[in-house]
Amino acid sequence: MKFSKSILAIVVLTLTLGIMPQMSIAQTSIGASYEIRNEEPQNGFGLRLEREILQKLPIVNLSLRGHFSYFNEDISYENRTYSTDITNYDYGLAAVGGVSLGLLSPYVGVGLGASTLDVNRDNLPSGSPLDGESDDSAIYWNGFVGAEVSPIPMLKPFVEYRFEDISNYSDELSDIQNSTGRLIFGVSLSF
Numbered sequence: 001m002k003f004s005k006s007i008l009a010i011v012v013l014t015l016t017l018g019i020m021p022q023m024s025i026a027q028t029s030i031g032a033s034y035e036i037r038n039e040e041p042q043n044g045f046g047l048r049l050e051r052e053i054l055q056k057l058p059i060v061n062l063s064l065r066g067h068f069s070y071f072n073e074d075i076s077y078e079n080r081t082y083s084t085d086i087t088n089y090d091y092g093l094a095a096v097g098g099v100s101l102g103l104l105s106p107y108v109g110v111g112l113g114a115s116t117l118d119v120n121r122d123n124l125p126s127g128s129p130l131d132g133e134s135d136d137s138a139i140y141w142n143g144f145v146g147a148e149v150s151p152i153p154m155l156k157p158f159v160e161y162r163f164e165d166i167s168n169y170s171d172e173l174s175d176i177q178n179s180t181g182r183l184i185f186g187v188s189l190s191f
Helices: 001-016 171-177
Strands: 029-035 041-052 062-075 083-099 106-123 132-147 156-167 182-190
Touching: 029 062, 041 083, 041 182, 062 106, 083 132, 106 156
Parallel strands: none
Antiparallel strands: 029 041, 029 182, 041 062, 062 083, 083 106, 106 132, 132 156, 156 182
16 A cells, blocks of 8 residues: 555555646756755655756756655663564655856755654554554645756755654654754765
8 A cells, every 4th residue: 555655656646746748948946865864764765857847047946846754763761572563655746946156056945745654563462452553644835945966967966954744644653753854965966
């Protein structure tokens, strides 16, 4: 079930960005990233697909971006026989605007997305008030700021900070729901 949701999200994002007509060379980029955040799970990986939406202006770049992030952590408790497996993945679309300043290209963006949180608790003590599994989904908005460096025209390392507001997870998962943001390091390939 989790795998099919992930595949569906990637297919929808790819098709959405792929149906826009091409206007010039090197207006599409695909990127991979390592992501760090404060809440559990703290470390994850991401993919992004970005497509310019207007012909390249002299120094201004406008584009649409689809992103997908995956976080997973298995938490084992000392001196106890139970554990918690937390999986969080999100995907969304965003509008991105940036400027080209030589090798450095700072950018900002805003968008909407969806997040799914799956919590699986194994071997709970008998009579525990917590269920063995919890699944929840939320729709959120995000804003981000970042910069790409282009020492090689097609290969662009980037760093980004994305702020998210996911405030509609259920009360059971309230200790995980408040997402303040994440630091993202990655590289994108333009073609």
